[in-house]
Amino acid sequence: MESLRVEGLSKQFGGVQAVNRVTFSVEVGDRVAIIGPNGAGKTTLLNLINGQLAATSGSIHFFGKDVTALPTYKRAHLGQARAFQIISLFQKLTVMDNVLLTLHGTRSSRFKMFRPIEGFTDVHNKAVQTLRTLGLWEKRNEPVSTLAYGEQRRLEIDLGLALEPKLLLLDEPSAGLTKEEGLEIIGVIKGLESSNTVLIVDHDMELVFEVAQRIIVLHYGEIIADGTPDEIESDKRVREIYMGLD
Numbered sequence: 621m622e623s624l625r626v627e628g629l630s631k632q633f634g635g636v637q638a639v640n641r642v643t644f645s646v647e648v649g650d651r652v653a654i655i656g657p658n659g660a661g662k663t664t665l666l667n668l669i670n671g672q673l674a675a676t677s678g679s680i681h682f683f684g685k686d687v688t689a690l691p692t693y694k695r696a697h698l699g700q701a702r703a704f705q706i707i708s709l710f711q712k713l714t715v716m717d718n719v720l721l722t723l724h725g726t727r728s729s730r731f732k733m734f735r736p737i738e739g740f741t742d743v744h745n746k747a748v749q750t751l752r753t754l755g756l757w758e759k760r761n762e763p764v765s766t767l768a769y770g771e772q773r774r775l776e777i778d779l780g781l782a783l784e785p786k787l788l789l790l791d792e793p794s795a796g797l798t799k800e801e802g803l804e805i806i807g808v809i810k811g812l813e814s815s816n817t818v819l820i821v822d823h824d825m826e827l828v829f830e831v832a833q834r835i836i837v838l839h840y841g842e843i844i845a846d847g848t849p850d851e852i853e854s855d856k857r858v859r860e861i862y863m864g865l866d
């Protein structure tokens with residue numbers, strides 16, 4: 621079953637063609653990595669898919685529905701979740717409040733605006749469970765800014781997962797992490813259920829080759845290769861342009 625289909629997708633910033641007629645589709649359960657040099661358009665592509673940016677042209681279908689013109693929150697309700705290249709947690713709020721806000725945003729009860737957020741027991745229970753699973757229960761009342769960088773990364777990714785998304789978009793989940801923390805992230809991704817589709821951008825080739833069954837290579841906004849890790853590794857153009865090995 622098709623999860624995501626992107627057709628002729630383009631994004632222009634002034635004179636810069638950041639994403640250029642990109643076409644691909646992803647099946648439910650696929651683990652796809654998007655790689656490419658700095659400025660290749662990877663983050664822009666993720667921003668188009670989840671609606672943070674509007675496409676200049678082209679279309680995006682999510683489970684058969686045309687979402688090209690939908691705002692991010694509506695795509696989120698359809699089952700997209702995102703972790704960012706730059707950590708997007710609320711630094712001054714406590715760990716618990718970050719968890720509650722994330723979980724709360726996905727429930728229909730979010731429209732009942734005049735009840736205190738703690739009153740929603742299902743959300744609260746899920747938050748408690750999430751924090752215990754993450755080993756962050758002891759730190760629940762600390763501001764997020766006091767957590768180590770690796771803990772923040774892990775928290776952001778796990779919050780994305782707590783939303784039980786159909787499609788998880790990860791932008792450089794291993795950025796700034798130690799080797800051990802990077803391995804932990806690999807473990808988290810590999811442990812995901814087969815109903816989760818994952819699109820992951822990362823510069824860490826070890827992580828990419830470990831988790832992805834398919835790799836899409838972007839160069840100046842265009843797809844220059846799309847195949848299995850073996851195919852990508854032996855692709856002459858990829859080696860020349862991207863890896864600089866030849």
Ligand SMILES: Nc1ncnc2c1ncn2[C@@H]1O[C@H](COP(=O)(O)OP(=O)(O)OP(=O)(O)O)[C@@H](O)[C@H]1O
Binds near residue numbers: 657660661662
């Ligand atoms: N908001 C913006 N306004 C203008 N130009 C932008 C904007 N966002 C990105 N760009 C440009 O679009 C191109 C693609 O940028 P993008 O951030 O998508 O690359 P990337 O592949 O994610 O790079 P990196 O690996 O460094 O994260 C770059 O030339 C960048 O300068």
Ligand SMILES: [Mg+2]
Binds near residue numbers: 662705
């Ligand atoms: Mg980027």
